[in-house]
Amino acid sequence: MDGDTLYSIGELARRTGLAVKTIRFYSDRGIVVPADRTDAGYRRYAPDAVARLALVRTLRELGLGLDMIRRVVDQELSLGEVAAEHAAALDVQIGVLRLRRAVLSVAAEREPTQEEMELMHQLATLSAAERRRLIDGFLDAVFEGLHRGGGPQHAAARRSMTPELPDSPTDEQVRAWVELAELSLDPDFRASVRRLTEEHAAGLPDGAPTPPRPDIVAVVRDLAGPALADGISPESPEADPVVAALTAHCALAPDRPDDAEPHQWLLHRLEAASDPRRDHYLRLLALINDWPPPERLAPVIDWSVTALRIRSAR
Template sequence: MDGGTLCSIGELARHTGLSVKTIRFYSDRGIVAPAGRTPAGYRRYAPDAVARLALVRTLRELGFGLDVIRRVVDQELTLGEVAAEHAAALDVEISVLRLRRAVLRSAADREPTPKEMELMHQLATLSAAERRRMTDDFLDAVFEGLHSGSHAAARRSMTPELPDNPTDEQVRAWVELAELSLDPDFRASVRRLAEDHAGSLPEGVPRRPRPDTVAVARDVVAPAVACGIRADSAQADPVVAALTARCALAHGRPDDAELHTWLLHRLEAASDPRRDEYCRLLALINDWPAPERLAPLVAWSVTALRVRTAR
């Protein structure tokens, strides 16, 4: 186009690749106004209309609305201002879409009922404050009224912190962990574990900080499980003897039948495999290293103690 020559709407369409109808629409909206008209009333456009329409097409492809585009081409707003605002809006939209995708993928794997699907959607779209309240409700149910310095640390170690920009895997893990924390039976199971750790000691045992019995069992039993030693075999006898001796020493009392019964009760309370699942999901959400599975070690210890307690 000649720098000083006005062009018709048809010529402008050929130069921009836009249809006459589209250019007329933008013109009617005041986005690309004609520079003049012929005596017959036909629109004529200045050479800068080509650049304006190129910008309009780019902004439309990026998803901007016509009102915003008009203000940009009229220099009422800068491109930087509208780009920042639009990027922020897209961030929100992308976050919502990722949450929806995570729910749908989880549903595809699990074949949920309509009620379960609704719950999954609700859990995935909770705000950060709502997630915190749900977590606090679960941890209150587990630890409320148990006065032990170790419980504050345990509570922190069980708290999920979904990041601002979670991955699909983290969102799915959050939904599953939230469902688990809402399960009354699981809550009761974890509560029993906390109560046992806080106060279910054999009579005469001093109330002092003591090692976690599950951790002691893990340390003693893990090598035997790794070697394939059966819990009900004679080869397991020295392992069980070492386990009860360690616990007796830790709790300051004789290694006798009463301690064995208490230890069996304590490990049975910790044998819920959902505890491992909670820890696995928690690690995914908080981006922690994958935790060791304790359920097989606890199950081995429980079987070994039952066999020997029954003798």
């Protein structure tokens, strides 16, 4: 077909698959300009209008606005420049959609009140600085006053409980952040972690706190964990040697007061540590920070508490 051929708007519609109304709209906006008009005023388009409209359709499907499309087809902007700008805009939109999805996913599980829904939305849209202030408030409530002058141990303890949401988080990380932030704002959870940290810090020479996973819990994990894994019931006689080993270890614990009976002291410490929300916090923390999943300690703590209570009542 030679360069003198002109297309009617109907022929252009057949060649491009676009509706006549759509082509007329683009033409009125100056994106596809007629090369000529008939004596009766009908528009006629040059052959390059076919390629031009194909580009327009592609850019529209990618979400570009008409003004930017006009600048592209008029070669005021290169396709590379437009693609980079539009990709950056899409990154922002994707981030917003992830936040919305996280809030809606949590809401779908809980059926929250209007106030709870608003809180979840606010938590999801905090800036990095605002997230840091929120977590600092939680960690201050847990650790403040339990150390003397700070120091590496105190700093390490705070780091071990600090979530760091990456710049480009996954959907799961965003959702975990919303849940963790909610948990950190719970006054009862703050008080529970504070009590646990106070008890563990009380026996340390410098008063420096450690994360709320005290050494005694690690001992319980090592001694009672195998019994739990083997299916031994805490009520059964087979659990007696485990309880005896736990009590013997606690008798030598440096942070146990001299007047505290080992069996009761251990029971008290484990009851304080049995809050399942602590495991949940640590699981969310690991997900946000991309750490290996932490070991769940609640089952072995519950097993030990039951075993200790039964033998206290005998």
